[in-house]
Amino acid sequence: xxxSDTFTERLIRCRRELHTHPELxxxxxxxxxxITAWLREAxxxxxxxxxATGVVAEIGxxxxxxxxxxxxxxxxxxxELSGVPFSSRHxxxxxxxxxxxxxxxxxxxxLLLKAREADLPGTVRIFFQxxxxxxxxxxxxxxxxxxxxxxxxxxxxNAPELPLGTFATRPGAFYAHIDRFQITVTGKGAHAAKPEQxxxxxxxxxxxxxxxxxxxxRNFSSLESLVVSVTRIQGGNTWNVLPQTVELxxxxxxxxxxxxxxxxxxLTRVIDGVASAMGAEATLNWYPGPPAVVNxxxxxxxxxxxxxxxxxxxxxAELQMGGEDFSLxxxxxxxxxxxxxxxxxFGLHHPRFNPNEQAIAPxxxxxxxxxxxxxxxxxxxxxxxxxxxxx
Numbered sequence: 192x193x194x195s196d197t198f199t200e201r202l203i204r205c206r207r208e209l210h211t212h213p214e215l216x217x218x219x220x221x222x223x224x225x226i227t228a229w230l231r232e233a234x235x236x237x238x239x240x241x242x243a244t245g246v247v248a249e250i251g252x253x254x255x256x257x258x259x260x261x262x263x264x265x266x267x268x269x270x271e272l273s274g275v276p277f278s279s280r281h282x283x284x285x286x287x288x289x290x291x292x293x294x295x296x297x298x299x300x301x302l303l304l305k306a307r308e309a310d311l312p313g314t315v316r317i318f319f320q321x322x323x324x325x326x327x328x329x330x331x332x333x334x335x336x337x338x339x340x341x342x343x344x345x346x347x348x349n350a351p352e353l354p355l356g357t358f359a360t361r362p363g364a365f366y367a368h369i370d371r372f373q374i375t376v377t378g379k380g381a382h383a384a385k386p387e388q389x390x391x392x393x394x395x396x397x398x399x400x401x402x403x404x405x406x407x408x409r410n411f412s413s414l415e416s417l418v419v420s421v422t423r424i425q426g427g428n429t430w431n432v433l434p435q436t437v438e439l440x441x442x443x444x445x446x447x448x449x450x451x452x453x454x455x456x457x458l459t460r461v462i463d464g465v466a467s468a469m470g471a472e473a474t475l476n477w478y479p480g481p482p483a484v485v486n487x488x489x490x491x492x493x494x495x496x497x498x499x500x501x502x503x504x505x506x507x508a509e510l511q512m513g514g515e516d517f518s519l520x521x522x523x524x525x526x527x528x529x530x531x532x533x534x535x536x537f538g539l540h541h542p543r544f545n546p547n548e549q550a551i552a553p554x555x556x557x558x559x560x561x562x563x564x565x566x567x568x569x570x571x572x573x574x575x576x577x578x579x580x581x582x
Contacts, residue, residue, distance in 0.1 A: 198299070198302075199549075199551070202296075202555060203295070203548045203552075205229065205295045205298055206292055206294075206548060206551060207277040208225065209264075209295070210277055210291045211277045211279060212225075212279075212281065213267075213279050213281055213285055213291070214265065214266055214284065215265060215266060215324075216321060216323070216324050216325040216327075216328070217244060217322045218265075219264050219322075220244055222294075223244045223245060223264070223319070226264065226319050227246050229298060230246070230298075233301070233305055235248050235302075238316065238337070240337060241335050242321075242332070242335050243331075244264075244321040244322075245264065245318070245320050245321040245322075245328065245331065245332065247316060247317065247318055247319070248316070249315070249316050249317075250308050250314065250315045251304075251308060251311045251313055251314030251315055252308060252309060253311065253312060253314060254314060255342075256313040256342045256570065257313060257315075257340050257341050258314075258315055258316070258344070258566055259315075259316045259318060259338065259341045259345070259520070259526075260297050260300060260316075260317045260318070260345050260558055260562060261317075261346040261517060261520065262290070262293040262294045262297035262317070262319050262347075263294075263320050263324075264290055264294050264321055266285055266286045266287070266288075266290065266324075267284070267285055267286070267287045267288055267540060268283055268284060269284070269287045269540065270282065270285065271285040271287070271542055272542035273537075273543050273545045275545060287540050287541060287542065287544045288324065288540060288544075289348070289349040289351075289533060289546050290323065292533065292548075293347060295555075296347065296531075296551055296554040297319065297555070297558065299551065299554075299555025299556070300556075300562065301315075301317050302555075303556060303559035304562060304563070307563075311562075311563060311566060312570045313569065315566070316337070316341060318332055318337055326369065326480050326514070326516045327516070328516060329481075329516040329517065329520055330516070330519060333519060338520060338523055338524060341524050342524065342525075342569050343487075343490055343569065344517075344520045344524050344526035345526050345528075345529070345561060345565070346515075346517045346520075346526075346528045347531055347554065347558070348515070348529075348530055348531075349531055349532075349546050349550065350530040350533060351534065351535035351538050352532075353530060353531070353532030353533070354534050355534045355549060355550055356503060356532060357506065357531070357532035358495070358503035358504065358506070358529060358530070358531055358557075359505070359506045359532075360495060360507075360527055360529040361491060361508040361509075362486055362487075363486060363488065364446040364483050364484070364485050364510065365483075365484045365485070366483060366484035366511045366513055366515045366517075366528070367444040367483055367510075367511065367513065368443075368444065368445050368451045368480070368481075368483045368514070369514030370443045370451065370454070370477065370478065370479050371440070371478040371480060372440070372442070372455075372458065372475060372476065372477055373438060373439070373475070373478075374396075374399065374438070374439040374462055374475055374476075375436060375437075375476075376396045376436060376438075376439070376471055376472070377392065377435065377471060377473070378390030378391060378395060378433075378435065378472075379435065381432075381433045382431065382432065383430070383431040383432060383433055384431070386433060389433045390469065390471050391469070392426060392433070392436060392471060393426060393433065395465065395466055395473070396424060396439055398465045398468075398469065399439065399461075399466070399473065400421050400439065402461050402464075402465050403419050403461065404419065406419045406461065410457050411453075415445065415447055415450055416444075416446045416512065417443075417444070417445045418442075418443070418445070418512050419441065420443075421440070421441040422440060422441045423438075423440040423441070424437065424439055425437065443458075444512045444513075446483050446510060448483070455475065455477045458475060459475050480514060481515065481516045481519060482519070482522065484515050484517055484518040484521060486526070486527040486528060487525035487527060490525055490526050490565075491527045493527075493564075493565065493568065494527050494561060497560055497564055498557060500560075501560055502553075503531075503553075503557070508529075513539075515528065531554050533547055533550045535547065
C-alpha cells in the first residue's frame with residue numbers, strides 16, 4: 192500500500208484545511224466550495240444537482256454501470272481540545288467524528304480514478320454528503336437524484352479503536368436503527384417542604400428512568416442487541432419547589448426491525464404504569480431516525496477480498512450500536528459500509544479525538560481499486576445475465 196509522499200501529503204493538507212474550518216450540518220457552504228474547487232482543479236466533472244450544500248462528482252467515460260462512493264462532510268458542535276496545530280478556528284465546532292478524514296479519502300480516490308479514467312469499465316459517482324450528523328443528508332442527495340442509475344454504493348467510517356492498517360466489515364446488519372424519544376412527566380407543583388400537597392414529578396421521572404432499564408432485560412430477549420439510554424433530564428428552576436413537569440430525553444438502538452417496531456408501544460406501557468402509580472401523567476414523543484445499516488453480503492465479501500489484496504489486515508466487524516444515514520442508500524441499492532482503523536487514543540465525538548492521518552492515502556487507494564473492481568464485476572454480471580436471457 193505504498194503511496195508517494197506527494198500524494199499522501201496532498202491529502203493530509205486537504206484534511207487539515209477541512210479540520211481547521213469545520214461547519215455544522217446543512218451549513219457546509221465553505222466546505223462545499225473547497226471540495227468543488229479541488230475537484231475542478233483536477234478536471235473532475237461535477238454533477239449538476241439541486242443541493243444547498245454538498246457536491247457530487249463523476250469519473251468515467253462509460254455511462255454504465257455506475258457505482259457510488261460516499262463521504263460525509265459535516266462537523267459536530269464540540270469545542271476542540273486536541274491541541275493539534277491545525278485545530279478548529281470555529282469556536283464550539285469540531286470535526287470530532289473524522290468526516291474531514293472521510294472527505295480526504297474520497298477526494299484521493301477521485302484523483303486516482305481520474306488518472307485512469309479512460310480505462311474504467313463504467314462510471315464512479317462520488318458523494319460528498321452534508322448533514323450526516325443530523326441524519327438528513329442522505330435524504331437530500333437521494334431526493335436530488337444522486338443515486339439515480341447507481342448499481343452499488345460504498346462508504347466508510349474511520350474506527351479509532353482499530354489499529355492503523357486494519358479493515359473491518361460484515362454482511363447483513365452492521366450499524367443500528369437510531370430512534371429518539373422525549374417523555375414529559377406532569378404532576379402537581381408544591382412547596383418542597385410540603386410534598387404531600389403535590390405530585391412529585393422528580394420522583395416519578397426517577398422511577399421511569401429505572402423502569403426503562405428493564406426494557407432490554409425483561410421485555411425483550413436478552414439475545415437481542417437493544418440499548419435504551421436516557422441522556423437528558425430537565426425539570427425545575429429552583430431549590431425549594433417541586434416542579435409541575437419534568438422532561439426526559441434519550442435514544443433506543445437495535446438491529447432488529449421487529450424489536451424496533453414494538454418499542455414505542457412497550458415504552459408507553461411502562462411510563463404510563465409508573466406515572467399512574469405515582470398519581471402523575473406521562474406522555475411520549477417518538478422520533479424515528481435512520482434505519483439499520485444492512486450490508487449486501489456479496490458486496491461485503493467483495494470489499495473484504497479487495498482489502499486483503501491491497502494489504503489491509505481484514506477482520507469481521509462487530510455489531511455497532513451507532514447509527515449512519517448511509518443506511519438510506521442501502522435501502523435503495525446494494526452495497527456495503529466498512530470500517531478502517533484510525534488508531535486514535537480518544538474515540539468518536541470526543542473533544543480530543545485525533546485520528547492517525549497515515550490512514551488517509553491507503554484508504555484512498557483502496558476505494559479507487561474497489562470502485563474499479565466493482566465496475567468490472569458488474570460488467571461481468573451484466574454479460575452473464577445477457578447470455579442467460581438468450582439461452
